[in-house]
Amino acid sequence: MRGVVMHAPGDVRVEDREDPRITKPTDAVIKVEAACVCGSDLWPYRGADQVSDQPMGHEYVGVVEQTGADVRNVRVGDFVVGSFFASDNTCEICRAGYQSRCVNAEPVGGTQAQYARVPLADGTLVAVPGTPDADLVPSLLAASDVLGTGWFAAVAAEAGPGKTVAVVGDGAVGLLGVLAARQLGAERIVVFSRHVDRQRLAAEFGATDVIAERGDEGVKVLKDLTGGLGAHSTIEAVGTQQSMMQAVRATRPGGHVGYVGVTHGVAIPGEELFFSGVHLHGGPAPVRRFLPELVQLILDRRIDPGRVFDLDLPLEDAAEGYRAMDERRAIKTLLRP
Amino acid sequence: MRGVVMHAPGDVRVEDREDPRITKPTDAVIKVEAACVCGSDLWPYRGADQVSDQPMGHEYVGVVEQTGADVRNVRVGDFVVGSFFASDNTCEICRAGYQSRCVNAEPVGGTQAQYARVPLADGTLVAVPGTPDADLVPSLLAASDVLGTGWFAAVAAEAGPGKTVAVVGDGAVGLLGVLAARQLGAERIVVFSRHVDRQRLAAEFGATDVIAERGDEGVKVLKDLTGGLGAHSTIEAVGTQQSMMQAVRATRPGGHVGYVGVTHGVAIPGEELFFSGVHLHGGPAPVRRFLPELVQLILDRRIDPGRVFDLDLPLEDAAEGYRAMDERRAIKTLLRP
CATH class of the missing domain: 3.90.180.10 (Medium-chain alcohol dehydrogenases, catalytic domain)
Incomplete structure (x- = not known):
């Protein structure tokens, strides 16, 4: 064959x-x-x-x-x-x-x-x-x-009614994380993306907001959108140190990060995670x-x-x-x- | 004054x-x-x-x-x-x-x-x-x-009926994590301890098993106790690299780690956490x-x-x-x- x-x-x-x-x-x-x-x-x-x-x-x-x-x-x-x-x-x-x-x-x-x-x-x-x-x-x-993985990320992030969901990563998994969050009833879905075609598909899948800034700058814009608090639920769909920390920092205390990007060279600093107060769950979906x-x-x-x-x-x-x-x-x- | x-x-x-x-x-x-x-x-x-x-x-x-x-x-x-x-x-x-x-x-x-x-x-x-x-x-x-912190750890670890709870750390917080897990209805509570006085108090608070081994050796004993799978819920009440990784490794895929030891110099390796499939939640209670x-x-x-x-x-x-x-x-x- x-x-x-x-x-x-x-x-x-x-x-x-x-x-x-x-x-x-x-x-x-x-x-x-x-x-x-x-x-x-x-x-x-x-x-x-x-x-x-x-x-x-x-x-x-x-x-x-x-x-x-x-x-x-x-x-x-x-x-x-x-x-x-x-x-x-x-x-x-x-x-x-x-x-x-x-x-x-x-x-x-x-x-x-x-x-x-x-x-x-x-x-x-x-x-x-x-x-x-x-x-x-x-x-x-x-x-x-890719759908099952985006879905798992949204479930791990506890996306649901009344929640603001942030999505780090505008690849296929992130985009389907948007779709999953919408299906799970999320109120607001914010995608980090600087690619017009992906922004458009994200919007069709249910994204309500787009943030073009990345890293800590992107986190700042998200916080401004959420009364200074951050997202209830964040989907991490990249797997790098920057994307993982962006996801943790985008999430309010007590919120949930669902991470499905296959991690490469990531080391999560214990003290920052401790004081963030977020829930972290993910892995191979x-x-x-x-x-x-x-x-x-x-x-x-x-x-x-x-x-x-x-x-x-x-x-x-x-x-x-x-x-x-x-x-x-x-x-x-x-x-x- | x-x-x-x-x-x-x-x-x-x-x-x-x-x-x-x-x-x-x-x-x-x-x-x-x-x-x-x-x-x-x-x-x-x-x-x-x-x-x-x-x-x-x-x-x-x-x-x-x-x-x-x-x-x-x-x-x-x-x-x-x-x-x-x-x-x-x-x-x-x-x-x-x-x-x-x-x-x-x-x-x-x-x-x-x-x-x-x-x-x-x-x-x-x-x-x-x-x-x-x-x-x-x-x-x-x-x-x-100390009680509120142990209680939060048990809640973060989702201790409850039918669950096997492991407790890393036999200080006051870990011991009160045992008490909390018992109150929350856990079926089996395994405490890692090598101090006889603390083992005794753990037993009075509701621990059912004691493991004297630490680190990966302790994890191995715990897995032997749990059909090779690990605990459903693990309380981390120390805050070191060894205790954090012991807690992650003691927990079965899909299980929950509640960590409340104030982390000192901890860096959680992303790939190991990813493939562990555990939930991680904690911080200042x-x-x-x-x-x-x-x-x-x-x-x-x-x-x-x-x-x-x-x-x-x-x-x-x-x-x-x-x-x-x-x-x-x-x-x-x-x-x-």
Whole structure:
């Protein structure tokens, strides 16, 4: 089959790879209908994470092609969406809603390809009834990571009625954090962004205010907007020291920071955090917790998270998809095998 | 009047100080009935915080001696307990339960003395009906910081029915975190301690298990006790890098760390926190939020937090009170002016 491999930073190629096979009785193999490039794929692309000959991709929707002997919940031919972490969805941690930290969790990898192996298929995959309309495929794909992650961030930040929500990061996750905060009933949603196209999409997703300033200057503008207090809820969707501290400082005492940007080189100063009085929660999103609800919202056409894909390419053009995101010409690239 | 002054690390003296006066119409002056030495007073005593000629003490119970013109909620002669942070208890942050970060918050200081000025008396002080029995005074004093802080830690850690709570730190705050977790209905309470007298008091307050190992070794023992998962709720009551990371590592994914040890030189590694999946909340405890409930529990003799005072000295012997705590001969010293 054909699949994307990152050989080194900046070196993405589509090449022949071995077809995935069932290796455990709890596996499924899916024919990938759509995959995409994640913001987190840009860390190794830019040399911030080590990478060498790595099959890429962890977001996917597709049709079940084969199932292991123990798989009960999905069948060959089902159209499925799943999380980027495989989980059994039965252990105590899963039942508490933290499937990304399932005691048997395994990352799902190499989904920027024609086929992919999904471990723990029963706990990981959610079958979509029938065959979804073609125009819903991008939104269902978004549910497998970027929507689920933005949603988790909004839940972790306790976005809800009467709340002012600040969003640090105007990438796809931040934008879908806006959408999630709106769905969760937030009163005011302030996005930090200096890109007009992203500001526009944020507004369509429900943002009420935009702040172009960054860092402490941005925090100052936010405080001016909120009677000097800061946001009740802040979504952090970048993962750098600056973005993390901006999120902490943007939040009022007793408020909540939901952080989902994969942290790189971050060290949170204990004393500042102590005196901030904020709640801090985040990590790799337990997307599986939210999938049934998100799939239903998409099928009912109540949300349209697929709009974050502003570049739709054949799998063979993956290198251009990475380049466009790296150069910020695209928010997010969808790849069709 | 007589009051405690720390001139330099290790140099605590009781000396003549100017009587406190009403300086703002929202102030009260109280005659201190009992004060005490806080674990946090040991930071400057040991040279970990800078100190120079500092009047000491921020915990207090006493009788209102004088009130400013705007004070309405307490009267001369009332027996009162208050928090170590003065708060108006009316601003948006106070109403959300974060009185220690009131927009008008002021620290209360110099209470290891015969008299003390309490700013924002209406929002800060809680009057105890009548004159409490003498044997209840230590418990009411505990409510003004150490009990309120342990209680906040347990609430921040979401201790409750069905939960396993771990407690890092066997000082007075940690021990009262045990008491709070028990009151909040925790199923199992595991305290990290290697001091027999503190283990005994922890057991009386409701601890079900003791772990003598520290750091990652202690975490390993805790995981063995909890099916490999870790605690649902962890109270951090020390404030060092080791204790903070021990608390994070002791907690299962999706669990809650309530941290109240005043952090010293702590830097929380972002990636480890990210992948831990824990909730982190803490800071200077909004004691005022809990005071009415805690005072009632004490008056009803349902809790006896005053038992953390195992050294009861006249104010004039304050230097010995500090020394005994520094040398771990005492858990907590009560001072009677």
